[in-house]
Amino acid sequence: MFTFTSSSLRRRALAAAGTAAVLAATLAACGSNDDSMPAMDHHAHPSAASSAGSTPGMDHDSMAGMDHGSTGDGLAEAKDGYALTSTTAELPTGKDTTYAFRITGPDGKPVTSFAVDQTKRMHFYAIRSDLTGFQHLHPTMAPDGTWTADLTAMTPGTWRTYASFTPDTGAAKGEGFILSHTVTVPGTAADTPLPAPTATTEADGYTVTVKGTRMAGMGHPMTVTISKDGKPVTDLQPYLDTYAHLTAFHEGDQAFAHLHPETKVNGDHGGPDLAFQAMLPKPGNWRLFLQFQTGGRLHTAALTLDFG
Incomplete structure (x- = not known):
């Protein structure tokens, strides 16, 4: 049997409080993760459903960092007992x-x-081996677990399809x-050379400019600025609970990465600057696809960045 004096109890209480404070600070520093919606092609078209997943006027914290807390580079078909399975090995050409x-x-x-x-339970991506033809979709699931x-x-050419998800049950519940x-896709494949690295690109009349230090394997602040006709854009609408959705693919092996802006969402008033914490795991060229929404229309801007 153990006996504690009042002074020893006070010391233990203080120690416990200190430990809790350190733990809270550590958790706050680690941040949180977010992602997911219905079947729709979001790679180049307007989307009424995309705006339906957000609530204008509400203040949300968008997420930073890699793909919603998922681990790995997306090149494996199976991990920790979970597998992406499909009986489809070939898709039709041109339709x-x-x-x-x-x-x-x-x-x-x-x-x-x-x-x-x-806002979605599954994010699905498709891209050709030369990093062209980017598609970002939100499939639908049948009761038997089949996604379409x-x-x-x-x-x-050869295409790679990616499934980004988080189980809601089982040992891996909550893990991305x-x-x-x-x-x-059968036929004569003509590879398109990867465009040279550049900090600026155009999409649907919008100019997208990227600034910041880029170094593989290390997180650095990165700012994306959106303008139109030389004027700052300030009417970005929430898309998937953020003001931009940024997907990146590594030249050569098609390794996958996903970044979220740290900028808070406050109705249809996003822009012109979006802050990211860029951390791409491998050196070399990455093809980035930035998706953002204005006036109910989704835009996709693509550019190549070199991460040394």
């Missing part, structure tokens, strides 16, 4: 099509419970995953 897939768990059965991440993504016409699978 819209659907791609069906499942996520299976450690027990080999289809996963049917997913957490909502950035509506892909727009694809050109001949990014898994991928390759498919072939």
